Structure formats: structure tokens, C-alpha cells
Amino acid sequence: MQVPAPVEYERARSVEDALALxxxxxxxxxxxxxxxxxxxxxxxxxxxxxxxxxVNELSDLAYIRVEGGDLRIGAMARHRDxxxxxxxxxxFPIMREAExxxxxxxxxxxxxxGGSLCQADPNEDLSAVFxxxxxxxxxxxxxxxxxxxxxxxxQGPYTxxxxxAEMLVELRVPIxxxxxxxxxxxxxxxxxWPVGAAGAFLRLDAGRVAEAGIGLAAVGxxxxxxxxAEESLVGEEPVEEAFTEAGRLAAEGCHPVTDQRGPxxxxxxxxYELTRRALRRAAxxxxxxxxxxxx
Amino acid sequence: MxxxxxxxxxxxxxxxxxxxxxxxxLRDDLGxxxxxxxxxxxxxxxxxxxxxxxxxxxxxxxxxxASGHEIRTVEGLEREGxxxxxxxxxxxxxGLQCGFCTPGMMxxxxxxxxxNPHPTDExxxxxxxxxxxxxxxxxxxxxxxxxxxxxxxAGQAREEVSAP
Ligand SMILES: Cc1cc2nc3c(=O)[nH]c(=O)nc-3n(C[C@H](O)[C@H](O)[C@H](O)COP(=O)(O)OP(=O)(O)OC[C@H]3O[C@@H](n4cnc5c(N)ncnc54)[C@H](O)[C@@H]3O)c2cc1C
Ligand code: FES
Ligand code: FES
Numbered sequence: 001m002q003v004p005a006p007v008e009y010e011r012a013r014s015v016e017d018a019l020a021l022x023x024x025x026x027x028x029x030x031x032x033x034x035x036x037x038x039x040x041x042x043x044x045x046x047x048x049x050x051x052x053x054x055v056n057e058l059s060d061l062a063y064i065r066v067e068g069g070d071l072r073i074g075a076m077a078r079h080r081d082x083x084x085x086x087x088x089x090x091x092f093p094i095m096r097e098a099e100x101x102x103x104x105x106x107x108x109x110x111x112x113x114g115g116s117l118c119q120a121d122p123n124e125d126l127s128a129v130f131x132x133x134x135x136x137x138x139x140x141x142x143x144x145x146x147x148x149x150x151x152x153x154x155q156g157p158y159t160x161x162x163x164x165a166e167m168l169v170e171l172r173v174p175i176x177x178x179x180x181x182x183x184x185x186x187x188x189x190x191x192x193w194p195v196g197a198a199g200a201f202l203r204l205d206a207g208r209v210a211e212a213g214i215g216l217a218a219v220g221x222x223x224x225x226x227x228x229a230e231e232s233l234v235g236e237e238p239v240e241e242a243f244t245e246a247g248r249l250a251a252e253g254c255h256p257v258t259d260q261r262g263p264x265x266x267x268x269x270x271x272y273e274l275t276r277r278a279l280r281r282a283a284x285x286x287x288x289x290x291x292x293x294x295x
Numbered sequence: 296m297x298x299x300x301x302x303x304x305x306x307x308x309x310x311x312x313x314x315x316x317x318x319x320x321l322r323d324d325l326g327x328x329x330x331x332x333x334x335x336x337x338x339x340x341x342x343x344x345x346x347x348x349x350x351x352x353x354x355x356x357x358x359x360x361a362s363g364h365e366i367r368t369v370e371g372l373e374r375e376g377x378x379x380x381x382x383x384x385x386x387x388x389x390g391l392q393c394g395f396c397t398p399g400m401m402x403x404x405x406x407x408x409x410x411n412p413h414p415t416d417e418x419x420x421x422x423x424x425x426x427x428x429x430x431x432x433x434x435x436x437x438x439x440x441x442x443x444x445x446x447x448x449a450g451q452a453r454e455e456v457s458a459p
Contacts, residue, residue: 107352
């Protein structure tokens, strides 16, 4: 039987309360959001916080709404909220496509968007999604609120820009007309972490690519991105040759490792092939070609 | 610390360690052993219960987190001595062999049918996709849920079964 080691429990009533508790209880305190990464890690003693600060009461951070030209997602929005959000689907179909293949319905009822990003597991699907979309993260402490890019946010495996007395409160994704996005994931079985996954975002202008984002999960891409692959697309027509070249560069620029989910060369092949597939579908959406939810 | 929550409509208060998992609270402190506990890794779903009306894996929720909330377990499925159609469906369609996964399966099935009274087979399979069954190959579980969908209201189940 695996149970967490002894720990203290505090329940935050507001963001201010959570931040004050973090500050007061020091670096051995950890925020407890959905708990679906933290509690399993505590059972395995991979994490041993002294104090848990439960932020599940902060339902005012569970929003998904359009504001100031952005899609804004509160850190406490659950996977399921994002999966079922009509505004997220309207502007960024990549979000629902990723959510349908993240974990299972029970985990999605609890796991949060903020917790997923702060966990910063190299296999995290949402990290790839927000990297592809070039989102911004709003981080708060008791004294300040700062906005960072996804590249700044993701500092390495399990490491983010969020300091010990800080909290991720919001993700902002600029809404860009003429754009399309899509997510492709290969998993060993339903609900598992990816063997490899790729998300794509394209904005077209006068028939050419004006902006490109490619997010890769589980294949060892630094900051979940391969900038060379994105840059190769800009100014090009959104055609097969361009997608193939971007896929080739994505495969070249990632560093997958062999593990129980598959050998490195297979994962590299997935980076190539899934990048092409995601780009193809993102381009079709950017051109306004009708499509269906993926499941 | 003290936790107070509503379990199957009844308010309970207990002193617990903050690290206590909800599944162990239900089984060991309340004696509600209908909720099973299997994998320790949040993967198998045998521990599924409802929290505030939604199915969750109770091995990945602390009892402390559930304090102030409403829990429903498999023991709360029957109403006034009447089995829920989902329970009846598992009997009628042989939806179980060893029965280890069954409480969790029934909790997600009831949840699905409350939101979507006429699910497709694909929707049923999606609803139970966070739960593992080592025995049935899932086929009869899907049939059991379909049976329950056909015999919607609780109470209706027994009558139809016992009718000639
Ligand atoms: C069986 C299973 C399958 C899964 N499959 C997938 C999958 O296929 N793809 C995938 O991407 N993920 C998967 N996950 C992970 C799932 O998405 C988790 O829910 C997620 O990683 C963590 O979110 P959480 O809200 O549960 O975070 P928690 O576990 O509560 O927290 C995770 C970490 O983030 C910190 N934290 C949480 N919120 C904040 C905040 N607002 N600000 C600062 N720090 C914060 C916590 O202190 C902790 O260190 C799976 C999980 C399980 C259990
Ligand atoms: S015991 Fe909870 S998921 Fe396996
Ligand atoms: S009936 Fe045995 S595990 Fe499902």
C-alpha cells in the first residue's frame, strides 16, 4: 500500500490567501491543485512537501473566456472544462483535440490546466499545446504579477519560471484571425501519456504562412519547440513540401530517449510524421475548410 | 485534523491524518468497503466514487480535500431497497466476473446515463475508459450499461425483470 508521507494541510480561500500561505509556510509548502500529479508523486516519495495548500476552493480561477483579444484560461480550469469549452474549440481546436486524448474522463474531472503546466513533465500534452500557440503565462506573488512567454515559463523537465512563493494564475492565448490549429498524438493505449505528440498552429495571410507554431511532447524538444521547423514555414505556401520540410527539421531538432514507451528512433519518426499531419490539418482549418471534432 | 463530509446523503465527521486518501477513509474509517482500491498509481479506476456529482478516483483525492463536499459511493446506488437499473443491468448481462472493477464501473455508468440517457457504445466505452477490467473484455459491461439505459428509471428495473 502506497500512501503519502505525513504532511500538513491548509485550504486556501482565495488567490491572496494561497499566496500568503505560500509565503508564510516557506519553500517546503506546495500548492495542491487537482492532485493528479502531486499525490501520485507523494505516494512514491518522489515529492515530500511538508505542507499542502489546497487551491481547489478557488473556483474563480476556473474560467475560460475571451478578453482583450485573448483566450484567457484560469489556472484552475479542469481538463474537462477545456475539453468541453465552446470558445476554446471555436478559436483553438488544438485544445479539445489534445484534451480528448489526455488521461481519462475521471482524471480529467480533477486535473487542472495550471497543474499540468506547472508539473512540466516532458510528456505533458498541454505544455506542447501552449508552446505551439505561443501563449503567455501570468504568474503572481503577494507583491507582483508578471507575464512570461512559454519559452521563459518552461525552464526544463519539471522546472518552470514559477518561484516557490508564486502561483500560476492564468494563461493567455492571442486570438488570431485566419489561423488554424490541430493536435496529433500516438499513445500505447487509451489514456496513456504520449509516445510522441505534435501540435501545430498556422496563421495564413494572402495564401502564405504568416505565423507558425509547432509544439512537441515526449520527444525531448527544448521548451517543447523546434524553432527552426517553425521558421522554415514562414513565408511559404501551406503545401505538402513545406510541411515535410518542417517535419524533417522537427525530427532533427528534438532529442528523444528510449524508454518503456518506445525507442528513440521511433519517437523521432513520430516527431516527423505527427508534425506533418498536424500542420496539414491546421492549414485546412486556417483556410476555413469545414472539419469535425476529432472524436 | 477534523473532516466533515456528506457520504451517501449522511453527514460524517472524523479525525484523520491529512495524508489519508479518500479511498482509505471510506473503506477503513467508514467501513464502506464497496469502493475498491487497486493500483496505487491512479490508473485502474476501481476506486471511482462521485465527488460533488462527478466521478473521481478516490485514491487520488485526500479525505481532507473532500471535507465540506458530497460523496456518493456504490453503497448509495440503490434507493429504498431497489437496485439501480445499472446494478440490475450488471446482473442481467453478466457484466462482471470477479467483481473487482464493478463498483467503479457502476458509478461511472450511472453518471453517464444521468447526463446521456441513450449513449452509443462508443460513448459508453469512453465513459469507462479510465477503468480497467481484467476479466470481462468489457463487452458485457457495455451490454450491462445498455441494458440499464433501456430500463431507465430506478424501480422500473425489478418490475420488468420479474414480469413474465
Ligand atoms: C492516470 C493518469 C494519466 C495521465 N495521462 C496524461 C496524459 O495522457 N497527458 C498529460 O498531459 N497528462 C496526463 N496526466 C497528468 C494530468 O494531466 C495531471 O492532472 C496534471 O499533470 C497535473 O494537474 P493537477 O491539477 O492534478 O496538478 P497537481 O498534481 O495538483 O500539481 C502538480 C504540480 O504543480 C503545482 N501547481 C499546481 N497548480 C499550480 C499553480 N496554479 N501555480 C503553481 N504551481 C501549481 C503543484 O504544486 C505540483 O507541484 C495523467 C495523470 C494520471 C493520474
Ligand atoms: S486504486 Fe484508484 S485508480 Fe487504481
Ligand atoms: S470483473 Fe474482474 S476485473 Fe472486472
